[in-house]
Amino acid sequence: MTQAVISSAERDAAATRARTARLRKSVFKTLDYAVMIALAFFFAFPIIVMVVSSTKPDTQIAGDMRSVFAFIPRNFTFENYSCADFNQAGSLCSPQPGVNPGLFERLDFGRIFFNSVFVTASIVIFGLFVNSMAAFAMARLEFPGKKVFVTIVILLIIIPFEALAVPLLLQVNSFPWIDGSTSWTNSYHVQIFPFIADAFSIFLFYQFFIGIPKDFDEAALVDGAGYFRIYWRLIVPLSLPVFATVAILQALTHWGSFLWPLMTTRGFEFAPLPVAMQVFFGQAPRQWGDIMAFASLATIPVLIVFLLFQRWFVQSVASSGVKG
Amino acid sequence: MAVTRLTSARQQERRVAYLMLLPATLLLILFTLLPFISAIRLSFTDQPLVPQLQADGTQRPADFVGTENYQRLLRLEFITLQPEIDSATGQPARDETGALVYPRARTILRGNEQYDGLSELNQFDLFGTRYLVAAGDPTFWRSLTNIFTFVLITVPVQTAIALGLALLVNQKLKAANFFRTVYFAPVVTSMAIVSVIWFFLYNPQEGLINNFLSIFQLGPFQWLDHPASSMVSIIIMSIWQGAGFQMIIFLAGLQDIPEELYEASALDGANIVQQFLFVTLPGLRNTTLFVAISTTILAFKLFVQVDVMTFGRGGPEDSTITPILHLVNEGFRGSQQVGYASAIAVVFLLIVFAISVAQRRILSGGQTA
Numbered sequence: 001m002t003q004a005v006i007s008s009a010e011r012d013a014a015a016t017r018a019r020t021a022r023l024r025k026s027v028f029k030t031l032d033y034a035v036m037i038a039l040a041f042f043f044a045f046p047i048i049v050m051v052v053s054s055t056k057p058d059t060q061i062a063g064d065m066r067s068v069f070a071f072i073p074r075n076f077t078f079e080n081y082s083c084a085d086f087n088q089a090g091s092l093c094s095p096q097p098g099v100n101p102g103l104f105e106r107l108d109f110g111r112i113f114f115n116s117v118f119v120t121a122s123i124v125i126f127g128l129f130v131n132s133m134a135a136f137a138m139a140r141l142e143f144p145g146k147k148v149f150v151t152i153v154i155l156l157i158i159i160p161f162e163a164l165a166v167p168l169l170l171q172v173n174s175f176p177w178i179d180g181s182t183s184w185t186n187s188y189h190v191q192i193f194p195f196i197a198d199a200f201s202i203f204l205f206y207q208f209f210i211g212i213p214k215d216f217d218e219a220a221l222v223d224g225a226g227y228f229r230i231y232w233r234l235i236v237p238l239s240l241p242v243f244a245t246v247a248i249l250q251a252l253t254h255w256g257s258f259l260w261p262l263m264t265t266r267g268f269e270f271a272p273l274p275v276a277m278q279v280f281f282g283q284a285p286r287q288w289g290d291i292m293a294f295a296s297l298a299t300i301p302v303l304i305v306f307l308l309f310q311r312w313f314v315q316s317v318a319s320s321g322v323k324g
Numbered sequence: 325m326a327v328t329r330l331t332s333a334r335q336q337e338r339r340v341a342y343l344m345l346l347p348a349t350l351l352l353i354l355f356t357l358l359p360f361i362s363a364i365r366l367s368f369t370d371q372p373l374v375p376q377l378q379a380d381g382t383q384r385p386a387d388f389v390g391t392e393n394y395q396r397l398l399r400l401e402f403i404t405l406q407p408e409i410d411s412a413t414g415q416p417a418r419d420e421t422g423a424l425v426y427p428r429a430r431t432i433l434r435g436n437e438q439y440d441g442l443s444e445l446n447q448f449d450l451f452g453t454r455y456l457v458a459a460g461d462p463t464f465w466r467s468l469t470n471i472f473t474f475v476l477i478t479v480p481v482q483t484a485i486a487l488g489l490a491l492l493v494n495q496k497l498k499a500a501n502f503f504r505t506v507y508f509a510p511v512v513t514s515m516a517i518v519s520v521i522w523f524f525l526y527n528p529q530e531g532l533i534n535n536f537l538s539i540f541q542l543g544p545f546q547w548l549d550h551p552a553s554s555m556v557s558i559i560i561m562s563i564w565q566g567a568g569f570q571m572i573i574f575l576a577g578l579q580d581i582p583e584e585l586y587e588a589s590a591l592d593g594a595n596i597v598q599q600f601l602f603v604t605l606p607g608l609r610n611t612t613l614f615v616a617i618s619t620t621i622l623a624f625k626l627f628v629q630v631d632v633m634t635f636g637r638g639g640p641e642d643s644t645i646t647p648i649l650h651l652v653n654e655g656f657r658g659s660q661q662v663g664y665a666s667a668i669a670v671v672f673l674l675i676v677f678a679i680s681v682a683q684r685r686i687l688s689g690g691q692t693a
């Protein structure tokens with residue numbers, strides 16, 4: 001009944017207040033979107049320019065940077081991607097007379113892309129087993145020297161691989177390999193083995209495993225399961241988020257791997273994409289069309305994989321405790 | 325009976341534990357511990373990358389050179405410069421602006437046996453006296469100042485931006501997913517590849533960035549071509565590539581803060597800013613700690629973008645040289661002196677280690693992180 005005694009003046013004031021609140025809210029929301037769009041532009045523009053430029057004739061790319069056409073395809077052409085024999089790894093196609101040689105005449109892109117995929121996948125897959133097993137032992141089994149292992153792993157996280165690359169190069173230069181060769185250089189295994197065991201991955205697994213209640217193992221032990229069985233049948237299925245996180249972190253790191261393959265590969269036989277990109281970039285004459293095509297082909301597949309799995313990715317990072 | 329069964333169960337557990345640790349341990353010893361030890365050992369030798377052959381066809385073993393590599397790397401001399409005397413007047417010579425004229429650093433360093441092996445790093449005036457700073461390896465000192473500049477700017481700025489991005493995409497908006505995807509996209513690109521793209525965008529004459537800024541009457545900037553802006557250019561593109569990842573970690577941290585805390589503080593009349601300061605920030609304490617520490621370690625390793633965008637030189641005028649790039653240039657390219665590069669590696673590792681420990685102490689407020 002109190003509403004009845006509110007004067008019309010008070011009602012007007014209340015209405016004005018509500019209107020300003022609404023106005024403020026909509027101004028705030030507009031501002032909010034404006035900031036998000038500006039930031040989106042900042043984070044997206046190099047990738048958009050890259051992809052759009054790759055579809056333009058070489059002579060047009062630099063000039064288009066002066067206008068909004070940097071972001072808009074025109075005179076669309078596949079010339080930079082020409083002779084697209086994606087499937088014929090190992091064979092370079094020959095340049096056609098009168099046509100600027102495109103990316104695929106200049107190098108064997110398929111092979112280089114495969115090198116990157118193969119090395120990255122090997123590191124990730126072997127790494128998941130090796131590191132999670134070590135972490136399982138450290139987190140859930142009792143043995144003398146356990147504390148020392150944990151401390152060493154945490155210390156190893158700090159050591160940047162890059163600082164040890166030169167001494168390691170000297171070392172692998174005279175490592176034997178099963179095929180009888182006396183050096184590891186210029187091969188796949190030289191790019192894979194040094195990175196399988198990873199202290200940070202072990203640490204992430206360790207943190208996650210230690211949080212799983214111990215009763216689980218004990219119950220399984222009573223049922224007669226061995227420790228390997230507990231690891232494989234119990235702990236691994238319970239820890240899929242951390243497996244996903246480690247896989248993604250390792251994949252991102254090694255997909256971009258540059259220094260080590262730069263030191264250990266010669267030519268393009270075993271070189272991954274980042275190294276080939278640098279060589280391609282340094283080759284005269286610098287043809288931006290081809291460079292943009294190379295960069296797009298190296299980037300777009302990963303972007304697509306990310307788009308497919310991104311919801312899953314965010315969830316796994318959130319639930320695996322990367323946040324420390 | 326019960327005791328023996330227990331012991332054999334224990335032994336079984338131990339055996340399995342060591343077996344499971346074996347692959348990782350072997351690999352870590354082979355590819356981290358051994359190179360680590362050999363870095364220390366090699367740093368006291370004159371080991372080249374490609375062993376020299378002796379007259380009899382065998383490889384010349386590296387010589388032990390004591391602390392020679394460290395002396396060259398760390399030697400730093402402050403030399404007082406005397407103004408030149410005008411021979412006509414007997415007074416100190418002055419140039420057309422009236423400033424005192426000092427001899428050229430090279431003349432001083434070349435003409436004095438005591439300064440053998442030194443090159444000019446810097447000059448400065450203090451209390452009316454001109455000092456010449458000379459170093460055994462000026463490039464190394466420049467790489468240290470560069471990397472500290474890079475870390476001190478990149479870590480706080482990138483962490484703040486990442487937090488801002490996380491707050492934006494954490495809003496309950498339909499478009500939040502879309503924006504999160506866009507902000508994260510640079511993370512999945514590889515650094516060497518986007519370095520080439522940024523090199524193109526930074527071009528002072530025809531690059532997109534200068535053309536865009538000219539709309540606002542800004543620039544033209546020299547970006548990578550000038551010592552004053554080259555490191556800024558590296559910082560901007562590094563943040564562009566790295567912020568999205570930290571955003572995801574912050575996002576995970578934000579989602580861990582109980583909704584009730586916000587509701588309770590709203591009932592108490594807290595506004596958005598107060599909620600951010602007194603609910604969000606304290607709730608993100610561990611996340612921020614993790615992000616800051618991991619970004620610092622990553623930032624110290626700065627190499628790829630500098631190597632690609634400056635063609636391995638760290639230029640112009642050493643303005644973007646970093647310890648890792650210097651190490652690679654000394655040990656792998658050019659003179660290929662693994663011994664000297666190892667000395668750089670050891671000093672660099674000590675610095676990184678000291679900083680990680682100090683940072684853990686400071687950021688965790690004395691508690692162990």
